Amino acid sequence: MTSCCSENTDSSSAPKTHRCPVDGELYSRVPMTTILHHIHQPWMWHAKPQGYYFCSNPHCDVVYFGEDNSVLTKSSLRTKVGVKDNHPNSLICYCFGVSRAESKSQDIKAFVVRSTREKKCACTARNPSGRCCLKDFR
C-alpha cells in the first residue's frame, strides 16, 4: 500500500507529466488505480500499460488522459470532480467530504491537515486527482 499524500510510487517508466491533448497544458501522472475508482464501468475500460494523467483545468472537459492521448472526459466519471467546477457545494476534500465553501474555514483546514498528518486520509482512492486535496484549499 502506498502512503497517502506522498509521490506516486508507481515504478513504471512513464513520464511524470504529459500534455492534455485538449488544452495543451502539462499535468501530473495519476495512478491507474485512482482512475478505476472513479470511472463508470471500469470493467469496460481498456487500460494500456502507459502513463495516465489528470487534467485539473476547470475549463477542460478532459479528466484523465493517456500517453497515447486517449481521453476520459467528465461524463466518463461517476465522481463529480470538484476542482473542475466552481460550485460552492463541490467537493474539494473527498476523504472528509469538505466542500469548496467549507474549505475556506481555517478550522476545517486544520482538521484536514491534522488528519492527513495522522494518515487518516485516502486520497489515492477517493480524490479523482489521486493526490492530497490540501493544495486545493485556499
Ligand SMILES: [Zn+2]
Ligand atoms: Zn485538459
